[in-house]
Amino acid sequence: MTTLRVGFIPLVDSAVLVAAARRGFAAEAGLTLDLVREASWATVRDKLTIGHLDCAQMLAPVPVASQLQIGNPKARMVAPFTLSMNGNAISVSNALYDAMEATGQMGAPRDVAAKAAALKDVVDGRARRGEAPLTFGIVHPFSPHNYQLRYFLASAGIHPDRDVSLVVIPPPFVVRSLRDGHIDGFCVGAPWNHVGLAEGVAKVVVASVDLWRRAPEKVLGVREVWAEENPQTLDALMRALKAAAEWADDPANRDDLTAMLAAPDILGMAPELIGDALAGRVPLPGAGAPSEGLADYLLFDRNGASFPWRSHALWFYSQMVRWAQTTLSPEGIALAGGAFRPDIYRRAFAGTGVTLPAANAKVEGSLAAEQAVGSTTGKLVLGRDGFFDGRVFDPQELSIYIEDFVITSEGMQEEWARSGQ
């Protein structure tokens, strides 16, 4: 038995790692997983760097940033497996919700563009009256949440750096920060939007599944060097994770999974909140209390969800360029694209019966309906993957994609540097 130390953050999308450790999937693969709960992504990364952790749940853009050596990198990290897709939502304070509703532009419950337009009206009104800009919480600079919130704001002409203020707040504190009036809204993962709802201080306006129907969220993060030195262990781990993901994605196991995640040493939270998040039961504006969950609110396995698409890594790179966290270059494309490792995934599942797609990258946002695609078994059906604004991301055409955005942070670095003198 090989023992691996596995870092996780107490969030619902730690489900696959937790199920692998606690449901026997790791043991079947000859592994013991020691789950180590951490309080911040920074600490997960630092402990991975020095080898106190062998692998960890990781925000999908973090390995991309580590390959680009931006932010605070010390070790290059790779992502050979996607642990979850979707699961985030944008919530706002009751006061901001009322202000948005008063614009009369909220539209249908799942109309994301309408919500952005309503928010734009509120933001403009505050600026006219000389009121302070709204502040939104995100969980990390290199998080899907950051890019999703920025994408949403910018779609309606709200500049995320100029018109509002974005601050990093750890998920356990977002609800309190909202209640205390330090922020007006946040984009976080499960179950924190449900906590905000349950405490009566926040309302969900957009579920991330409606922003981008198939957004990579958490990945398995390992040091690149560790992946090279431990191929057999990594393959065994990934096979355990795949089995765990299939189990976690099956609605028949949802009660078991909920109880497992609610345990004091995992999330230590009310099972009702976790169950609602897993089922996607979110009251959207104008839709009332949901009896059934939103489809694909949070997914672990179906439609090839665990495959680490190179195009996913490159989409994050496009947003890092857009928001001036890095610059576009051929080297950058090679490094960023190499953060997700479909080659390792293929190696781990070769000859196992797990369906492997024929390609390593795909055009994101082009599937308006479920579609069968080329794969080893001919059985891979990809889900709808559209962005709400109809944009299509072709990983071969990065600069065209980025240049098409009107709102970017181009020039912001210089502006900040000047204002700091």
Added chain:
Amino acid sequence: MRDAGLKILVIDENAIRAAILEEGLREGGFANVTIVRNMTNLLRSIVDADPDVIIIDLENPNRDVLEQMFQVSQTVRRPVAMFVGESGAEMIERAVEAGVSTYIVDGLKKERVKPILDMTLSRFNAFNRLQRELEDTRRALEDRKVVDRAKSILMERRGLSEKEAYHLLRRAAMNENRTIGEVARAMITAASLLEGSV
């Protein structure tokens, strides 16, 4: 006196640990030390303090708030970066083991920061030792209470003297290769089960 002008910000919810560190830094000649214990609106506190060095405990979720400052941003004057010296990995390892993380402003010379880091690590380690000792003391006190109760049960039920009761417990502990506290606890549980009071 060296580098009295360096502004050091300590972010720690644990008042005792923060005090131990502050005292050490002041003794070491660093006069400009600010402690932040209130985590709400942390970014604001950091902007106001405008520190050269930030020290934060590793289990603090607000470490991710600091990550935002690696980006040049409109809210913080200068970017900060985690200390990576020549022996970067070793330093990080020592820091992680002590349970602390340190950030410095970009461009600050390593020699200026080293004494701060050394002091921080030694004080955090001292605090960890103190915690362990406190825990040991607490357990010893608890054990004594449990042993006293076990003794009085034995004295009452078997008509033993206090000394005899204690010897009996000690012998049982030695025979079973357990601590006397463990044996006493097991005995109290057994006694209460027999009395039906659980």
